[in-house]
Amino acid sequence: MDPVGGTAGYRGPAEVRARAPGKIILAGEHAVVHGSAAVAAAIDLYTRSSLLLRPTGEGGGADFGAVELYLRDSRLTFSWPCSRLRGALGEEIGANPGAPAPCSPDQLAAIAWLLEDQEIPEAKIWLSAGLSAFLFLYTSILGCRPGKAEVTSDLPMGAGLGSSAAFCVSMSGALLTAAGAVSVGASRGAEGWEVLEKADLELVNQWAFQGEKIIHGKPSGIDNSVSTFGKMIKFKKGELTNLESRNPVKMLITDTRVGRNTKALVAGVSERASRHPDAMASVFHAVNSISEELSSIVELAAEDEIAITSKEDKLAELMEMNQGLLQCMGVSHSSIETVLRTTLKYSLVSKLTGAGGGGCVLTLIPTLSANIVLEKVTTELESHGYRCFKVEVGGRGLQVFRG
Numbered sequence: 001m002d003p004v005g006g007t008a009g010y011r012g013p014a015e016v017r018a019r020a021p022g023k024i025i026l027a028g029e030h031a032v033v034h035g036s037a038a039v040a041a042a043i044d045l046y047t048r049s050s051l052l053l054r055p056t057g058e059g060g061g062a063d064f065g066a067v068e069l070y071l072r073d074s075r076l077t078f079s080w081p082c083s084r085l086r087g088a089l090g091e092e093i094g095a096n097p098g099a100p101a102p103c104s105p106d107q108l109a110a111i112a113w114l115l116e117d118q119e120i121p122e123a124k125i126w127l128s129a130g131l132s133a134f135l136f137l138y139t140s141i142l143g144c145r146p147g148k149a150e151v152t153s154d155l156p157m158g159a160g161l162g163s164s165a166a167f168c169v170s171m172s173g174a175l176l177t178a179a180g181a182v183s184v185g186a187s188r189g190a191e192g193w194e195v196l197e198k199a200d201l202e203l204v205n206q207w208a209f210q211g212e213k214i215i216h217g218k219p220s221g222i223d224n225s226v227s228t229f230g231k232m233i234k235f236k237k238g239e240l241t242n243l244e245s246r247n248p249v250k251m252l253i254t255d256t257r258v259g260r261n262t263k264a265l266v267a268g269v270s271e272r273a274s275r276h277p278d279a280m281a282s283v284f285h286a287v288n289s290i291s292e293e294l295s296s297i298v299e300l301a302a303e304d305e306i307a308i309t310s311k312e313d314k315l316a317e318l319m320e321m322n323q324g325l326l327q328c329m330g331v332s333h334s335s336i337e338t339v340l341r342t343t344l345k346y347s348l349v350s351k352l353t354g355a356g357g358g359g360c361v362l363t364l365i366p367t368l369s370a371n372i373v374l375e376k377v378t379t380e381l382e383s384h385g386y387r388c389f390k391v392e393v394g395g396r397g398l399q400v401f402r403g
């Protein structure tokens with residue numbers, strides 16, 4: 001299996017592209033890290049990765065050339081000569097796309113060293129987590145074959161919409177496709193995008209999870225799973241259940257633009273749990289019940305206006321309860337509280353989504369609510385400097401395109 005060169009020489013052109021969606025969490029963030037159920041859905045905002053492998057050197061020497069990453073949105077290019085990668089990673093380098101394994105402490109130290117001479121602007125230092133995940137995924141899946149990757153995203157970074165997972169899933173999808181480690185897709189859409197076979201999606205998901213670990217520290221796996229498989233899912237202790245959402249769920253997303261970092265917030269909740277184990281176990285247990293109930297409600301088919309309203313009232317109440325418990329975990333923020341108060345003035349219920357501490361807030365938009373209400377609440381939220389957008393919920397997961 002060597003479709004892209006390596007010691008067998010270059011057989012290009014071999015550009016591959018992959019796109020993976022962001023997500024919203026309807027219930028259960030943070031608690032899911034501690035074993036509770038959570039409900040998440042893919043949204044129609046994507047991270048796109050492309051990968052073009054370069055010819056290897058005379059005689060197939062992989063030390064020729066470089067591994068490059070271009071982050072199109074920030075117009076930043078990073079480059080590592082293959083010889084330097086090999087020198088730093090030494091024995092740690094070994095293309096083994098079929099066997100996802102965690103980043104070892106030695107690998108992580110070598111990656112940190114490889115980032116030192118890259119000129120990451122001080123204002124974008126948070127990119128280093130993404131760059132570390134990239135170097136880990138690239139070298140683990142392709143070794144140090146020369147190539148150029150490019151990434152662009154619709155998702156705000158560090159805002160709770162799963163940009164880290166979408167980055168890891170789209171990059172793993174592109175790398176594994178280039179490595180020939182995933183087979184031809186189960187279905188090819190009109191524009192040439194393919195959905196991979198289930199077993200191949202599982203492989204992408206496992207690699208993306210290893211990448212998420214570098215960015216998040218202790219991820220539950222919900223974000224990479226929903227980005228890989230799409231739709232709406234219930235997720236508990238690594239087990240994924242697809243949910244059939246019988247009625248459309250309309251959500252307004254408000255990005256408070258308050259930056260935060262998932263790794264620090266997840267660690268903060270774990271510290272609180274170790275200070276107050278019994279109280280926090282009860283909080284996580286309550287969240288589990290909320291997610292279980294919410295997942296059964298979304299699967300109910302509501303046929304008439306009364307049934308739809310009653311279903312949405314229950315969803316709203318559960319979201320409100322979940323928000324209260326997220327406050328108990330210490331992950332709300334004054335900007336989030338402002339969004340909650342503002343939407344409540346219009347009788348709309350909101351909760352934070354993702355890690356909290358700023359970032360994005362979800363507002364349930366009842367099917368029968370008048371457009372004027374949505375316009376008014378959006379105008380008021382935007383007057384605070386927040387950014388509002390509506391998203392389609394429950395769409396496709398990872399798709400790949402072979403050039």
Ligand SMILES: Nc1ncnc2c1ncn2[C@@H]1O[C@H](COP(=O)(O)OP(=O)(O)O)[C@@H](O)[C@H]1O
Nearest residue numbers: 126129130157158159160161162163164167262
């Ligand atoms: N397109 C991207 N390019 C580079 N790094 C990215 C990209 N998307 C996400 N990341 C990495 O993921 C981090 C954000 O992840 P996180 O704190 O989990 O927030 P979220 O996943 O909610 O957006 C960024 O700081 C960056 O390191």
Ligand SMILES: C[C@@](O)(CCOP(=O)(O)O)CC(=O)O
Nearest residue numbers: 029030160162219220354355
């Ligand atoms: C807080 C958490 O539940 C979700 C984090 O999502 P995000 O990175 O804020 O988009 C962490 C996790 O499940 O890994």
Ligand SMILES: [Mg+2]
Nearest residue numbers: 162164165262
């Ligand atoms: Mg994340």
